[in-house]
Amino acid sequence: MVGVFEEEGIEELYPPQTEAVRKGVLEGENLVLAIPTAAGKTLVAELCMLKSIFEEGGQCIYTVPLRALASEKYEDFKEKYESIGVKVGIATGDYDVESSELADYDILVATSEKVDSMLRHKAKWLADMSTVVVFDEIHLIDDSGRGPTLEILAARLRQINPDLQILGLSATISNSEEIADWLDAQHLKSDWRPVPLKEGVYFQGEILFEDLTEKEIESSAKDNVSKIAIDTIKDGGGQVLVFVSSRRSTQAAARKVSKSISEFLTSEEKDRLEEVAQEVENALGESTETCRKLSRYVKNGAAFHHAGLHHRQRSAIEEAFKDNLIKVICATPTLAAGVNLPSRRTIIRDYKRYSPPYGMQPIPILEYKQQAGRAGRPGYDDHGESVLISSSEEERDQLLEEYVCAEPERIRSKLASEPALRTHVLGSIAAGYVNSYESILKFMEQTFFAYQFSMNEVSRIVEKVLDFLKEERMVSDEGKWLSATKFGKRVSQLYIDxxxxxxxxxxxxxxxxxxxxxxxxxxxxxxxxxxxxxxxxxxxxxxxxxxxxxxxxxxxxxxxxxxxxxxxxxxxxxxxxxxxxxxxxxxxxxxxxxxxxxxxxxxxxxxxxxxxxxxxxxxxxxxxxxxxxxxxxxxxxxxxxxxxxxxIKDELLELASIRGVGRVRARSLFNAGYENKEDLREASSEELARIRHIGKKTAERIMSQI
Missing domain, CATH: 1.10.3380.30 (Sec63 N-terminal domain-like fold)
Structure with a gap:
């Protein structure tokens, strides 16, 4: 097992990791670990999971908030640990099944929603296993969308399996000790980073850092982002992440930067970027204007990144950035909370975002800190730099005070909303975890909301939710106990509101x-x-x-x-x-x-x-x-x-069901006279390969299936 870490170049633990061991995390103590990006949170969880697997025969669940993050962690764990006999699995969708086969994995990477859905299907192995449960990004309890499920999941797992060891991994937040106290966990908070971070604000050709040191930026570029990007790239192979407020802004920023940085690319980098550009342009099977724009910018070493892109395009951009081919990514803030992409510099161009109906509003400090924390590449940089951009001296001083030198906001539970409780109250009744109004309240007392606030607000909303569920014939209170009707049970299993x-x-x-x-x-x-x-x-x-x-x-x-x-x-x-x-x-x-x-x-x-x-x-x-x-x-x-x-239209249903075909290729086959699988059986792979959008490899895959 030690050899795995030696291959990773890990010879000793970082100070926060050492402190985690001192706090008993390898002896089964619960722990909430609040440290910056790249300071080693995941390794602490990995050590706990491996100890549980090899010494106790335990099973481990690693929960994440996003599917993209689940895929990244799965690939990472699989590559590192399957060679030593650790079975790694992933579960992110299909909420209408018990998924009992997932009990066979030593480490299961899953979204919170997937684990919650398994609990609704009464996955018995979750209650029986001796294991470690990791909640990555546990500060997202504060998120009104994902937070309630994360919070209910943590409370439910502790209810059905009190012997679980729970690890909560978080960015540095002001009240992480509250989350630790709620989970009966040890608390470890640190600002230590393997690559020190300097935070500053740019104004008129100069970055003023929090320690009052200054750095001049010399460039002939017209816009501020390009000036800072050029300074980073020509200063020895640096890369830049640029955060802006909207998708349109990512494209505009990438267009400007791509014109400025292409001259710094080597001929080899340009050749390899041509391949990446082809990949992103053809990712959909049919090239769109957005695909073509992205392809043009990628050829010049820049890219935009936002949720409107296809996942294949986002993955291609991320991999090219990790390989130091793409020098600048202009992204919306979703990238800061997603996959691990460190850079030498992070530029936060927009610290305000449109929020209807209020107009442009300042982003939370925690969001800024997550973006800034992406700066500094372990093994490459002696320090990282994050840079806000200001348009006046007054704004520069304001940004230094309100963002650079400020503490992130206190995390607050978002559980006490009717939509959240509507879903989780029905799920609890349908799965048999509660059977009365009193037992619902008793369970709710174990939530982070109850820890932070009084139960009065929760009990009021629970009453309202129960009235709704009874009125819509999802829950019955005939006799003494609450029970789910067939309708209520099916809705809960389907994992819909x-x-x-x-x-x-x-x-x-x-x-x-x-x-x-x-x-x-x-x-x-x-x-x-x-x-x-x-x-x-x-x-x-x-x-x-x-x-x-x-x-x-x-x-x-x-x-x-x-x-x-x-x-x-x-x-x-x-x-x-x-x-x-x-x-x-x-x-x-x-x-x-x-x-x-x-x-x-x-x-x-x-x-x-x-x-x-x-x-x-x-x-x-x-x-x-x-x-x-x-x-x-x-x-x-x-x-x-x-x-x-x-x-697709009705006529393509049979063709599109062939793996690797999809809408564009199915239409090409149909238009060429192959209307169903029977027609394809009469064809040869050479004939199919000549059809537009098919090609030799796809034709061979089709024929092997047929």
């Missing part, structure tokens, strides 16, 4: 009396709170209003529109739902991605996230249609789910 279950049920009930259209069914799933709908752009509401009027009059919608005069806000939400449904309709009718992007203002990554959510909700709709005996919609929902998955 109870309100989504009600919306789907109502739409399906209406489908009994009319023959639903694709748009009608798509609109139902887009009306659920689980679907993050598209924004309405300026002047879009007029066209959508006419569209809704025409289709509502034809009886196409399964959920009637609210009155636009008496309920204007609800009507605006309805228009956003219809817009999202129309985007999905364009997708399944094989409209080109460029046109979908222009028409609806979405990127490839946005489309795939909406598609993934829609596919799951259509599966949920299919399951509830079986439950409520809506037989007329079963086959339609099943086919529609597959069409949404691949983005």
């Amino acid at each position: 109870p309100l989504s279950g009600v919306t789907l049920r109502n739409g399906l009930e209406n489908a009994k009396s009319k023959e639903p259209t694709e748009l009608g069914l798509l609109h139902v799933i887009c009306s659920t709170p689980d679907m993050n709908t598209l924004y309405l752009r300026k002047n879009e509401d007029t066209d959508l209003d006419l569209f809704v009027s025409d289709h509502a009059e034809a009886g196409e919608f399964l959920l009637e529109p609210p009155d636009s005069f008496s309920r204007p806000q609800e009507y605006e939400f309805y228009l956003a739902e219809v817009k999202t449904a129309r985007m999905l309709e364009s997708w399944i009718n094989e409209q080109q991605e460029d046109k979908i992007h222009d028409k609806f203002g979405v990127g490839a990554g946005d489309i795939r996230r909406k598609v993934s959510t829609a596919e799951w909700l259509l599966h949920a709709g299919h399951e509830l249609a079986k439950l409520f005996n809506v037989k007329s919609s079963l086959s339609q929902l099943r086919d529609l789910r597959q069409r949404v998955r691949y983005g």
Whole structure:
């Protein structure tokens, strides 16, 4: 086992890691470890997991907030530890299964939502195992979206398995000791970093650092980001991460920087970047304008990075940055909380972000610290530098005081909201973890919210949630105990918001009396709170209003529109739902991605996230249609789910199901006269290879499957 760490170049522990050992983490003590990026949090967790596996035969779960982070950790653990007999697995989706096969892994990397879904399916092995559970990025308890699930999961695992060893890994936050106290854990907080960080603010050609030292930036570039980037790159192979507030800004910044830094690339780097550029341009199967822009900038050593890109494009950019080919990435803040990409310098160009309905608002200090913490590459730099950009001396001094020298905000529980408790109260009742109002409150007393605040607010919302669940016939209180109905249990297992279950049920009930259209069914799933709908752009509401009027009059919608005069806000939400449904309709009718992007203002990554959510909700709709005996919609929902998955018309369903084909290649095959698998059996790989978008390798893969 020691040899694994020697191969990594690890000869001794960092000071925070040594202190963690002193606090008994290898003897089974719970620990909350709050230290900066790259200071060795993950290694502490790895040591605990390996000790549990080899000395106690334990199983370990490593939970993360993002799928991208799960993939990174999985690949890292697999590469390092499978050679010494450690079985590593990953679980990030498919919430409607117990996943008992996952009990066979020594280390399971999973999202919080996946582990929570397994608990709802009563995965017995979670209660029986002797193990370590790691909560990476535990400070995200403060996130209103992911925080409640993370908090409930930690409380639930401790309830069903009191002997668990829990490790909470966090960035440096002001109240990490509160989280430690809540988890009955040792607390270790440190500002130590393997590569020291200097934080400063740029103004008129000079960076002023927190220690009042100054650094001149000399460059002929016109914009500030390019000036600082050039100074970094020409100063001995440095790389730069640039954080801006919006997707559009990432592209504009990357365009400017790419013009300035290409002259610093070697001929070998340019050749290798040509290959990366081809990869990102062809990642979708069909090149879009965004793909072509990204490809152009990558050739010059720069890239933009945001959630609108396809995951293949983001991965290609990240790998090229790790290989020191791409010198500058201009990104939205999501990158700071995601994969590990250290740089010599981090530039925080925008410290304000648009937040409706308030306008431009300063970002939290914790978010700034996460971005700044990406500066400094272990093994390459003797220090890292983070740089905010100011436009005046007054703003420079303000940024130094309010960001550089400031403490991150206190982490607060976000559990006491009706949508969060609605989901988790039903899940607790359906899985049998609680069976009365009193037992719900007793469990809630174990949450971080109860630790920080009084139970009065929680108990008020729990009562309101229970009334809703009873009224919608998800929970029954006949007799002394609370129990989930078949409807409530299925909704919980499907891992959807109870309100989504009600919306789907109502739409399906209406489908009994009319023959639903694709748009009608798509609109139902887009009306659920689980679907993050598209924004309405300026002047879009007029066209959508006419569209809704025409289709509502034809009886196409399964959920009637609210009155636009008496309920204007609800009507605006309805228009956003219809817009999202129309985007999905364009997708399944094989409209080109460029046109979908222009028409609806979405990127490839946005489309795939909406598609993934829609596919799951259509599966949920299919399951509830079986439950409520809506037989007329079963086959339609099943086919529609597959069409949404691949983005195809009905006629391509059989072809697209072949692994590695997808929407673009399926259409090429169909247009060449191969309409189904039977037709393909009569073909040769040489014939298929000549078809547009197929090629030799794909043709061979198709034929091997056929």
